[in-house]
Amino acid sequence: MLLEAKIDEAGYAGGFRIRGVSLELDEGELVVVTGKSGSGKTTLARALTNTITLRGGYLRGDVRLLGKSVKEYQPGELAGVLAYIPQEPWYGIIGYTVMSEFCYTQLIVRDKCDPRALNEAGLGGMEDFITYGLSAGQTQLLLWAEALATGARVIVMDEPLVYLDEAGRSKMKSLVQQQLGEGKGFVVVDHDPLFWAELRPRFVLLNDGVVEYDGYSLSWAWEVKSPRLGRGGGSGLAVRLKDVWFRYPGYGWVLRGVDLEVGSGTLTAVVGRNGSGKTTLLKLVAGLLRPSRGSVAVKGRPIYIPENPLAYFSMPTPWEELVYMAGGDEDRAREVADLFDLRGVVGSKLADLSSGERRRLAIASAYLGGFDVYLLDEPTGGLDTFNANRVVEVVERLVEEGKTVVIASHDDRLVRAVERRVVIDRGVVV
Amino acid sequence: MSLIAALVNLVYRALFLRGEEGFRLSYTWSKLLYLASGLLVVTKPGAVSALVVMGSTLPLSVVWPGWSWLYSALVLSLIPAAWFSLTAYVSGYVGLPGVDAVGAVVVLVRSLAVSLLILFLAAALSPVKVANILLRLRAPGYYPLLTWRTIPYGLRVLVDSIHIGVLKREKPHRRLAPAVAIMLEYGGFVEEYNWLKVGGRVKGVLPTRSSAVHTALLTAASLGLVVLYVVLP
Numbered sequence: 001m002l003l004e005a006k007i008d009e010a011g012y013a014g015g016f017r018i019r020g021v022s023l024e025l026d027e028g029e030l031v032v033v034t035g036k037s038g039s040g041k042t043t044l045a046r047a048l049t050n051t052i053t054l055r056g057g058y059l060r061g062d063v064r065l066l067g068k069s070v071k072e073y074q075p076g077e078l079a080g081v082l083a084y085i086p087q088e089p090w091y092g093i094i095g096y097t098v099m100s101e102f103c104y105t106q107l108i109v110r111d112k113c114d115p116r117a118l119n120e121a122g123l124g125g126m127e128d129f130i131t132y133g134l135s136a137g138q139t140q141l142l143l144w145a146e147a148l149a150t151g152a153r154v155i156v157m158d159e160p161l162v163y164l165d166e167a168g169r170s171k172m173k174s175l176v177q178q179q180l181g182e183g184k185g186f187v188v189v190d191h192d193p194l195f196w197a198e199l200r201p202r203f204v205l206l207n208d209g210v211v212e213y214d215g216y217s218l219s220w221a222w223e224v225k226s227p228r229l230g231r232g233g234g235s236g237l238a239v240r241l242k243d244v245w246f247r248y249p250g251y252g253w254v255l256r257g258v259d260l261e262v263g264s265g266t267l268t269a270v271v272g273r274n275g276s277g278k279t280t281l282l283k284l285v286a287g288l289l290r291p292s293r294g295s296v297a298v299k300g301r302p303i304y305i306p307e308n309p310l311a312y313f314s315m316p317t318p319w320e321e322l323v324y325m326a327g328g329d330e331d332r333a334r335e336v337a338d339l340f341d342l343r344g345v346v347g348s349k350l351a352d353l354s355s356g357e358r359r360r361l362a363i364a365s366a367y368l369g370g371f372d373v374y375l376l377d378e379p380t381g382g383l384d385t386f387n388a389n390r391v392v393e394v395v396e397r398l399v400e401e402g403k404t405v406v407i408a409s410h411d412d413r414l415v416r417a418v419e420r421r422v423v424i425d426r427g428v429v430v
Numbered sequence: 431m432s433l434i435a436a437l438v439n440l441v442y443r444a445l446f447l448r449g450e451e452g453f454r455l456s457y458t459w460s461k462l463l464y465l466a467s468g469l470l471v472v473t474k475p476g477a478v479s480a481l482v483v484m485g486s487t488l489p490l491s492v493v494w495p496g497w498s499w500l501y502s503a504l505v506l507s508l509i510p511a512a513w514f515s516l517t518a519y520v521s522g523y524v525g526l527p528g529v530d531a532v533g534a535v536v537v538l539v540r541s542l543a544v545s546l547l548i549l550f551l552a553a554a555l556s557p558v559k560v561a562n563i564l565l566r567l568r569a570p571g572y573y574p575l576l577t578w579r580t581i582p583y584g585l586r587v588l589v590d591s592i593h594i595g596v597l598k599r600e601k602p603h604r605r606l607a608p609a610v611a612i613m614l615e616y617g618g619f620v621e622e623y624n625w626l627k628v629g630g631r632v633k634g635v636l637p638t639r640s641s642a643v644h645t646a647l648l649t650a651a652s653l654g655l656v657v658l659y660v661v662l663p
Binding site for chain 1: 443446447448449450451498502557558561571572574575576578579582583586587590591593594595596597598600604605607608609611612615616618619620621622623624625626627628629630631632633634635636637639
């Protein structure tokens with residue numbers, strides 16, 4: 001048995017907790033932990049990896065890896081047994097180049113660094129590249145290469161698909177399949193359990209901190225109505241890019257001769273692989289970057305809401321943010337909080353909001369600011385289908401109000417819902 | 431773009447644009463030799479010695495890190511250089527020992543030369559080699575690596591935040607709080623997700639590469655500076 005967990009209770013003092021969770025993982029076994037946002041998936045991952053105490057939490061019960069309690073392992077010893085790939089992969093990196101990051105981890109378990117796993121993960125030739133310049137998908141692959149190289153027997157992955165494009169997802173699935181064949185065990189936390197179905201995993205469904213289902217059937221899988229977003233439509237053009245070229249200093253071309261027209265009051269999804277230039281395109285439209293060549297014309301005031309919406313906010317609480325953007329008009333702020341279904345969280349701190357709540361709040365705040373063109377970067381990344389749909393509803397509201405919305409995303413659920421898609425491949429609109 | 435965002439961008443380009451390549455791969459002794467020769471030459475008074483050092487550093491920096499770095503480093507170096515020059519010039523008018531207009535230009539050129547030299551060698555500093563020194567001393571080797579990773583991240587977060595502030599028509603100082611909030615969150619997550627790396631003892635040193643070409647260039651430039659030091663009046 002690779003892993004045995006008997007968790008009576010784990011969580012945060014005075015806050016959320018999971019209760020009565022038992023989990024066993026055998027060699028070559030894949031366990032997919034799923035559930036809605038806030039059901040306890042990440043808390044379980046933290047309990048299994050003994051990181052919950054670092055977040056001020058507690059664990060009552062026992063988690064045993066290869067027969068030994070996870071609390072008894074020294075960090076260096078544990079690194080050779082367990083690998084943890086977090087949802088936001090960039091937080092899992094301490095090295096400044098691909099090679100220094102990869103080797104630092106490996107040198108904790110052995111005295112020489114073997115770079116072969118970098119090739120297996122598709123990062124061969126990028127050894128001297130700065131990790132800061134990697135896309136989220138590449139960062140995830142780097143952490144994956146580290147997990148392979150340390151020889152970890154148990155690999156815990158939290159939402160591993162969020163930042164991967166189709167090609168990256170297929171690669172991830174085949175790597176997992178290959179490693180399962182070599183006797184490794186995987187615990188994958190994922191809001192999209194169906195993706196893993198062909199690998200015949202055991203599904204653990206969490207709901208409000210307790211296990212609601214544990215088994216191999218998918219009969220419990222919830223039905224979620226896929227949203228459908230029309231293209232909207234107003235009069236005239238809101239955005240026009242003409243032969244736009246762009247590159248960051250010291251790098252090659254990110255965008256090459258992009259022509260794009262976006263009608264006023266419409267919804268457009270910009271899709272493409274990791275590093276294809278989607279975010280750069282949004283920043284150019286917002287005026288945050290200037291094209292190296294070509295021209296960008298925008299009618300009305302644009303606003304850019306980044307992947308991490310914390311960078312958008314100006315005030316420490318949702319209520320203050322809404323009132324601030326409403327120019328002090330509390331009635332208007334209250335009205336918009338209701339409209340965007342934020343009433344229950346307006347008194348919280350921004351730091352305590354979930355990803356979905358932060359994104360809805362950022363859009364609501366921008367809506368109060370009276371912007372005309374909304375540029376949303378990965379607005380549903382990392383959200384379960386239920387919460388992703390709530391963000392989609394908010395986007396739908398903007399379009400209904402005649403606002404122009406451009407979304408950069410590789411989230412299939414969102415992209416499928418949008419009628420007009422612009423595909424970027426290696427800096428070119430195809 | 432606001433002035434603060436522009437400055438942050440300059441710092442990013444001057445120090446964090448490149449990976450483990452170019453003069454970062456040259457031997458440490460050659461960098462120290464170049465620093466010593468450059469400083470030796472500027473000990474000679476006047477603008478000519480400073481121009482000699484600049485004349486050596488500028489072409490080297492075009493070889494690596496490149497034009498983009500050179501532009502950023504020149505603008506950044508001009509800030510302290512102009513300040514020193516101006517204050518030296520103005521001092522004379524307020525009764526303190528000062529310099530005339532020609533003297534102010536000399537101060538400007540000399541400050542610029544030293545500043546460029548230091549920025550160039552800071553850019554050529556290899557965090558991997560510093561990490562290895564720490565590892566050999568059995569100290570935590572991840573400090574320089576994490577520093578070189580975190581600072582550009584923080585700078586970019588700050589720039590993004592300031593940019594959004596421009597769209598929201600806010601003053602730049604309002605954007606500091608969201609940037610700090612993100613960095614605090616970043617720190618917490620880095621601590622959590624890297625506890626095995628940070629808590630584990632590293633059993634060896636990180637592999638490094640060396641570049642004979644870049645070492646030779648620095649050595650030749652150093653020798654040239656020493657010769658000019660001897661020749662210059």
